[in-house]
Amino acid sequence: MERKVFLLFSGGLDSVLAALLLKELGFEVIGIHLTCPFFEKNLNQVKEVAEKIGIELKVIPVTDDYLELVKNPPHGYGKNLNPCIDCKAYMLKKLKEIAGENGIIATGEVLGQRPMSQRLDAFRKIEKIARLERKVLRPLSAKLLPPTIYEEKGIIERDKLLALKGRSRKEHPKILGRFGFNVKEFPTPSGGCLLTEPSYAVKVKDLIEHNELNWRNVKLLKVGRHFRIGNCKLIVGRNKAENEILKEKAGESELTLSVPDYPSPVGLLTCSNPSNETVKTAASIVARYSDAKNEKQVKVNVYKNGKLIRELVVTPCRECERFMVKR
Ligand code: SF4
Structure with missing residues (x-):
């Protein structure tokens, strides 16, 4: 197996920490940033962050199949029109396509940080949908999760990974400091997931109901x-x-x-x-x-x-x- 990690990279603090940790362990980290009109980040900011921490960045737009998933998510919606379980599985499948057989797949997810998609049972479900059971490394919470095949095979030392949990970010500045960075250097790239916003979700629902959900109409919602x-x-x-x-x-x-x-x-x-x-x-x-x-x-x-x-x-x-x- 290569010492190459394909990390889902939003440019936010969690993905930054995960990248730094994996780099410290001697892996080449390739950040995969998915772009989508539903959850668009400021791409320049994301590129700047990747450059600052010294990782390669690949920017991949989501494809039409993502729209199908929003229209009819097999595992349902969250509070609004956010199909988090299927969305996360979709992202992992994209990573798998890029990483190939030998690349290691990782995310900056933290156990318990989000109610729908960052619970242990949700991690398992998402991996199963993406056909990546025990093949998704989550270095920030790894010590609280069942070992991945990378840990079992000794490719990654479990001891060196973290046990972060929940929504609190109070540990982040300390860990970042270890790498010589200050938390203020990494403002969250603007732009969250619009599908979680009730006023936006209602407009997407309207497009779905009228059979008009396509990228052109989605972009016009703004x-x-x-x-x-x-x-x-x-x-x-x-x-x-x-x-x-x-x-x-x-x-x-x-x-x-x-x-x-x-x-x-x-x-x-x-x-x-x-x-x-x-x-x-x-x-x-x-x-x-x-x-x-x-x-x-x-x-x-x-x-x-x-x-x-x-x-x-x-x-x-x-x-x-x-x-x-x-x-
Ligand atoms: S909040 Fe949005 S981008 Fe995040 S997993 Fe859910 S649907 Fe996907």
């Missing part, structure tokens, strides 16, 4: 206010930058709407062939968020492929809230 009008989705920009994004992302068959003559948001209707009624409702919502919201009648232009195709006159929506995708 832009604008979201409304559901029948089977159509309307996204209304909240500022100039978002308006530009919505215009740019509009597909060939999709409509954009805005109020001429007044400062106005751009609305993007993300469906083909919306009914007249839907377009009228969308226009009244866009008018409501424009500076013409107090007018009785407002002209709204409708564009397809950047070309003006219709002009409507509508009353700005007074009860738009009921169309909003929210909790």
